[in-house]
Amino acid sequence: MKNFIVIVLLAGLWSCRAGQPMSMTAGSDLTITKLSNHAYIHVTMMDIPNYGKFPCNGFIYLDAGEALVFDTPPDSLQSVILIEWIRKKLKARIKGLVINHFHNDCLGGIEAFHEAGIPSYGSNSTIELAKADGASPPKNGFETVLELRVGNRSSISRFFGAGHTKDNIISWFPKEKMMFGGCMIKSLKAGKGNLADADVKAWPKTVEKIKHQYPNVKIIVPGHGLHGDIELLNYTIALFSDL
Numbered sequence: 557m558k559n560f561i562v563i564v565l566l567a568g569l570w571s572c573r574a575g576q577p578m579s580m581t582a583g584s585d586l587t588i589t590k591l592s593n594h595a596y597i598h599v600t601m602m603d604i605p606n607y608g609k610f611p612c613n614g615f616i617y618l619d620a621g622e623a624l625v626f627d628t629p630p631d632s633l634q635s636v637i638l639i640e641w642i643r644k645k646l647k648a649r650i651k652g653l654v655i656n657h658f659h660n661d662c663l664g665g666i667e668a669f670h671e672a673g674i675p676s677y678g679s680n681s682t683i684e685l686a687k688a689d690g691a692s693p694p695k696n697g698f699e700t701v702l703e704l705r706v707g708n709r710s711s712i713s714r715f716f717g718a719g720h721t722k723d724n725i726i727s728w729f730p731k732e733k734m735m736f737g738g739c740m741i742k743s744l745k746a747g748k749g750n751l752a753d754a755d756v757k758a759w760p761k762t763v764e765k766i767k768h769q770y771p772n773v774k775i776i777v778p779g780h781g782l783h784g785d786i787e788l789l790n791y792t793i794a795l796f797s798d799l
Contacts, residue, residue, distance in 0.1 A: 582641040585609070586634050594619055594709060595732055596646075597777055598638055600629035602661060612661040615736040615777055616642060617729055620707025623648035625674075626727050626736045627656050627779075628665035635665025639672050650674050652704055654713050655694045656738035657724040658685035659753075661779070666692050677702055679715055681723035716769070717762035718755035720779075726766055733774040737766075742792045743781025759796040763789055 579589045585601040596616040601609040614627035623642050628635045642648055653669045655678035656662045663686060669676055670692070678686070678694030679702075686693035702713040713727040719740040727736040735741075739749070740763065748756075767789045777783045 582637055586629060586637055588641065591734065591775060591783070592732060595729065595734055597783065598629070600634050602630045611780055613777055613779055615727065617709070617711055618646060618648045618706055619709040621648050622651045622706040624651055624704055624706050624711055625653045627662045627738065628653065628669060630661050630664035632665050632668040635668035639668060651706055652677055654678070654702065654704070654711070654727060655682055656736070656779070657721045658682050658689060658691065659721065659739070660691065662738065663691060663694070666694070670695070677704070679723050679725060685721070685723055716765045717758055719759040719762045721753045722755060728770060733772055735770060735773050735776045737776050737778050737788070739779030740792070741776055741778040741788050742795055743778045743788065744784055744791050746781050748795060749780070756796055760793045763792045767793070
């Protein structure tokens with residue numbers, strides 16, 4: 557990280573289709589989609605051997621010149637580009653990074669955030685699992701609930717139970733009625749995906765708890781694929797209820 561120079565080309569190329577969120581390119585494999593004046597999705601194309609490029613979603617939440625990032629791109633290079641894009645394009649100071657679970661598509665670029673002096677947060681379980689997996693863990697832990705503020709807005713990250721992994725959380729943004737669900741929440745028509753660390757029996761029960769807690773959710777961002785509304789919760793519950 558310290559031994560190379562990253563040249564960031566911020567093209568700022570907005571594509572605007574009627575009824576569609578606005579998107580811009582931030583790097584060769586990094587796209588930012590604006591959901592509101594306070595919420596953005598960052599999407600990185602991750603190269604998977606024998607498969608090809610696969611989109612990985614993260615979230616940006618900001619207010620009054622402060623920002624929180626939820627999940628990193630899968631590598632340090634794209635993470636540096638993301639950090640610089642937030643600072644230059646959004647003119648925001650990144651106040652913290654929250655990790656959804658211990659897989660590489662959530663924290664593969666965490667060292668770039670640490671190099672930039674940005675505090676990182678994850679559940680105590682995520683920290684333990686990341687260490688066991690040989691990955692750099694978040695530096696600040698919590699047991700069940702983490703509340704962080706940016707400007708006059710708050711985010712609430714909470715562990716509801718096992719699913720995609722035994723440490724997966726969701727993050728809720730009350731004023732926006734938005735949720736970053738991570739890989740526990742599936743986009744419509746998605747398959748079951750990577751089950752290597754999953755608890756498929758607990759999965760639908762955990763999502764039922766989330767649905768009960770946030771029945772008024774308007775927008776849900778999954779770990780992969782297109783965002784949607786509460787139907788993503790219903791789809792995920794149905795997908796794993798047959799197991």
